[in-house]
Amino acid sequence: MEGLRWVRMTDDEMSDFLGRGGTGTLSFSTAIDDPPFSIPVSYGYDEDANAFYFRLAFPEGATKEGVVDRPVSFVAHRRTDRGYRSVVAAGTLEEVTDMPYDSSAVQGMWAVEIPEIDIFDRPPEDVAFRHFRLAPETLTGRKEVRSNES
Numbered sequence: 001m002e003g004l005r006w007v008r009m010t011d012d013e014m015s016d017f018l019g020r021g022g023t024g025t026l027s028f029s030t031a032i033d034d035p036p037f038s039i040p041v042s043y044g045y046d047e048d049a050n051a052f053y054f055r056l057a058f059p060e061g062a063t064k065e066g067v068v069d070r071p072v073s074f075v076a077h078r079r080t081d082r083g084y085r086s087v088v089a090a091g092t093l094e095e096v097t098d099m100p101y102d103s104s105a106v107q108g109m110w111a112v113e114i115p116e117i118d119i120f121d122r123p124p125e126d127v128a129f130r131h132f133r134l135a136p137e138t139l140t141g142r143k144e145v146r147s148n149e150s
Helices: 011-018 104-109
Strands: 004-008 021-028 037-046 051-057 071-080 083-095 129-134 138-146
Touching: 011 071, 011 083, 011 138, 037 071, 037 104, 051 104, 104 129
Parallel strands: none
Antiparallel strands: 004 138, 021 037, 021 071, 037 051, 051 129, 071 083, 083 129, 083 138
8 A cells, every 4th residue: 555645634635435325233332341332334424414324124132122222422434446445423313213203313314225135034024123313423534545636
């Protein structure tokens, strides 16, 4: 990786990278001696509200049930035609499943595109899903650039 460096992305670059949705990794805090509980997820991103939306499955006995109220970090990353990009968001999830339809959180969910990925051992209609919003307390992005670029 000679000749490469990593620089901070601007807000516009992060919004462009995140688009209206994609995939990433959501990690929940755990006990100090345990690793975080991390899962691959699809997300939707509302640039105007600076918020992420997740549609999380809760099959019977799911580990998520015990950690969903803990602090989280979310990472979206991928290689683009201009090099690697990543965005890290941190904060606490807010459940929007049962919020009133006219709430800003629910309205924001309609503005995003959460990719539906079928990774379950049963049909999606047989899996209980709940919707969450992450209005991050911190949001940072990094991009790979050649040493002679800015």
